[in-house]
Amino acid sequence: GDSVTQTEGLVTLTKGLPVMLNCTYQTTYSPFLFWYVQHLNEAPKLLLKSSTDNKRTEHQGFYATLHKSSSSFHLQKSSVQLSDSALYFCALGTGGYKVVFGSGTRLLVSP
Template sequence: GDSVTQTEGLVTLTEGLPVMLNCTYQTIYSNPFLFWYVQHLNESPRLLLKSFTDNKRTEHQGFHATLHKSSSSFHLQKSSAQLSDSALYYCALRGSTGGNNKLTFGQGTVLSVIP
């Protein structure tokens, strides 16, 4: 079945430094959808980015990610971390393009930005 791997459980960064959160996936489907969700403390997971186009950069709220099917990756990046970016980040995959809409999540990466 589908799987998503986020290698870092916790990333601690000083404010102003670049952010990169890793996400790789496995699926048998050739046209997967990849998502990044962010969850701040005591809030709901909220969609940050999504993409299904190979090698096209997607941006939102200062974050960006590019789906690379050749390496099955969808890493999340930001040029300069802010204190308000501290949150739990989930990478998720929707493998099929049919009626199956389920998301497969990675384990999540906690991003902690310190002054």
């Protein structure tokens, strides 16, 4: 079935460093990929989305490129800020009715 894998449960970084959060997926359908961010005690909200192969999409300093050849949609930022501390979820919209979420990665940014 359709699935999303996020390999890091927790990433800790110092402010100003680059970050990459991994996301790979499995589906037999044409994929739509999303990154959602959830700050403490807040609703998850969309950060990025893409369905176009090999095209970089950017928002609020974060960027990701969907690579269908490797079934990946890794999230990157060149310089993390304290306010980036949050939970990040990769999600897959598929040919079925569900949107499947990965297990999430907690990003902790220290001063």
